[in-house]
Amino acid sequence: MSKRYKSKKFLVKTRYIILATILFLLALGLVLLPKYQKNEGINPELFVINAVSTERYISTDLLADRIINQDPTLLLIDTRPEKEFNEFSLPNAVNIQLKDFFNEELNSYLDQDVYDVILFSNDNFYANEVWMLGNRLGYKNLFVLKGGLNEWFSTIINPKYPDETMPREAFELYDFRKAAGMYFGVGVTKTKSEEKPKSKKKVITAPKKKKRVPEGGC
Amino acid sequence: MGPLIPNGLIPVEWNFVIAILIGIAFGYIMEATGFSSSRKLAGVFYGYDFAVLKVFFTSAVVAVIGLYYMDYLNFVDISQLYVQPTYLWAAVIGGMIMGVGFLAGGFCPGTSLCAVAIGKIDGMVFTVGLMIGIFIFSESFSVLEPFFESSNLGHITLVDSLGMSPYWIILIITSIALVAFAFSDWVRSKVKKVFY
Numbered sequence: 001m002s003k004r005y006k007s008k009k010f011l012v013k014t015r016y017i018i019l020a021t022i023l024f025l026l027a028l029g030l031v032l033l034p035k036y037q038k039n040e041g042i043n044p045e046l047f048v049i050n051a052v053s054t055e056r057y058i059s060t061d062l063l064a065d066r067i068i069n070q071d072p073t074l075l076l077i078d079t080r081p082e083k084e085f086n087e088f089s090l091p092n093a094v095n096i097q098l099k100d101f102f103n104e105e106l107n108s109y110l111d112q113d114v115y116d117v118i119l120f121s122n123d124n125f126y127a128n129e130v131w132m133l134g135n136r137l138g139y140k141n142l143f144v145l146k147g148g149l150n151e152w153f154s155t156i157i158n159p160k161y162p163d164e165t166m167p168r169e170a171f172e173l174y175d176f177r178k179a180a181g182m183y184f185g186v187g188v189t190k191t192k193s194e195e196k197p198k199s200k201k202k203v204i205t206a207p208k209k210k211k212r213v214p215e216g217g218c
Numbered sequence: 219m220g221p222l223i224p225n226g227l228i229p230v231e232w233n234f235v236i237a238i239l240i241g242i243a244f245g246y247i248m249e250a251t252g253f254s255s256s257r258k259l260a261g262v263f264y265g266y267d268f269a270v271l272k273v274f275f276t277s278a279v280v281a282v283i284g285l286y287y288m289d290y291l292n293f294v295d296i297s298q299l300y301v302q303p304t305y306l307w308a309a310v311i312g313g314m315i316m317g318v319g320f321l322a323g324g325f326c327p328g329t330s331l332c333a334v335a336i337g338k339i340d341g342m343v344f345t346v347g348l349m350i351g352i353f354i355f356s357e358s359f360s361v362l363e364p365f366f367e368s369s370n371l372g373h374i375t376l377v378d379s380l381g382m383s384p385y386w387i388i389l390i391i392t393s394i395a396l397v398a399f400a401f402s403d404w405v406r407s408k409v410k411k412v413f414y
Contacts, residue, residue, distance in 0.1 A: 020396050023276075026283050027392035030385040033290060 041137040050135050057146040058118060060155045061173065064180040067091065075115035079126040080149075090120065090152070091184075098129050113140040120145035120152075156180050220294035245332050254332035256324025256340055257414040263321050265409040268402035275395045282388055296384075306369040323347065 011018075042050075050056070066074050067090070076093035078085045085095040100106045110117060110130070119127035119142065127144045134142045145152070154160070159177035162170040222228045228236075251273065252258050261267025288294040320326055323344040325333060330348060333341025355362070377384045 016399075020399065023279065023283070024392055024396060026287075027279070027389045030283065030286055030290070031383075031389050033385075 042135070047136055051132065056131055056135075056142065056144050057124075058143045059146055060152045061176065061180075063118060063145055063152075064156050064177075064184075068180060068183050071116075073114070073116050075109065075117045077109065077117055077119045077130070079119055079121045079130050084122070088149075090149075093120075096130070098126065098133070101130060101133055110134055110142065111137070111139050116141050116143060118143050118145055121148050123148040123150055156184065157186055219292065220288070221298050224298055225295075244328070245335065248329060249332045249336060253329045254336055254338065254341065255414070256333070256338075256344075257412075259326065259329060260321065260324045261412070264412070265405045266412040268399075268406060271402055272399055275398060279388075279392050279395050283392070286384065286388060301373040301375055303373050304371040305366060306371055308366045308369060319347075319351070 041047075076090050078089045078093040078095045079097055080089075080095075081097065082095055085093075089095070094106075094109055096103075096106045096109060101110070111134075119130050121127045124144060124147065127148060131142050131144050147154075156177055159174055159181065162174050219225065219227070223230055223233055223236075248254065251269070253270065253273075258267055259270055262270050285294060285296065285299075289296040316326075323330070323340075325341060325344045327348060330341050330344040334345050359366070371379075376382070376387050380387065
């Protein structure tokens with residue numbers, strides 16, 4: 001009997017034992033492999049690319065336009081503390097702070113791909129915090145209102161009249177912002193405030209003078 | 219990365235095309251290995267042929283080991299895989315009925331269709347019986363529904379119900395499979411050989 005034949009015969013005889021051993025070793029390998037913490041969500045490279053990119057920002061003008069046109073895909077999330085939210089917020093906004101992020105009920109507003117979620121706070125800070133966490137977990141359609149409510153007030157509610165030397169587009173934008181402001185109720189309050197100061201002015205003039213006296217004295 | 223279709227690496231429209239191709243390959247291999255013979259399938263119960271036990275148990279163990287290695291290497295996300303819900307008592311009763319049908323007819327649903335494909339009359343009779351069974355079950359579902367729904371445990375696996383590491387469960391199941399193979403070989407050596 002040749003050596004080759006002998007080894008072949010051995011393999012044929014023991015093939016099932018060899019295969020069973022391989023199977024067992026593979027299963028044992030799973031137990032013995034060093035375990036590591038699996039991170040959910042997108043990979044670190046994509047996270048950094050998204051974080052550096054300014055694509056997440058939406059301007060106050062675009063947001064105002066979408067609200068006025070009653071865009072059904074818009075979902076506004078106010079990330080400020082509840083007290084500030086109760087004082088003022090954008091129409092139909094939902095209050096979700098960073099601490100509520102893992103609240104199952106509220107999280108369903110963020111982890112979905114039907115609406116464009118616009119996060120906002122007083123500036124970008126709180127909104128960016130929520131966006132960062134959402135981005136890490138791979139949530140889709142999350143946007144941040146650029147400049148937050150401060151920017152909203154300085155552009156939509158109280159837009160600056162452009163300089164005479166500015167291009168035509170700046171005046172058109174100003175007109176749009178004025179009109180948008182009226183939609184959000186600025187015109188109504190202004191007419192009231194314009195009427196009231198006239199009557200108030202007469203009343204206020206006297207205390208103002210009084211105030212000036214001690215100021216001058218100092 | 220994977221699963222490929224839920225993560226959009228393969229368009230969802232390919233779902234059925236891939237299913238049909240896998241089905242054809244599955245049917246071909248079952249027929250090629252002789253699983254369309256009712257004698258081979260019934261052999262498990264009579265102790266003269268354990269090919270069915272060995273093949274299905276091996277495929278399950280190989281698949282789970284492969285999947286968990288791929289999960290470890292981040293090729294597949296195990297948590298994204300669909301797990302059938304467990305209807306405990308409905309499954310126990312259904313399993314017993316299927317066991318009786320398996321033993322009496324010599325086929326399971328998949329192999330009976332293989333047998334039909336190669337023109338076996340017993341396979342055709344079995345498939346007709348299968349269809350009648352499905353029809354009766356579907357028509358009486360409104361009566362059976364309370365029992366059917368009563369023991370729904372949700373999408374659980376052994377990892378959830380035992381609270382153990384999946385890797386240890388895989389090692390235990392693999393060991394059980396190897397012991398079962400050795401035991402079936404021992405039984406086969408004791409039982410009178412049947413040639414078919």
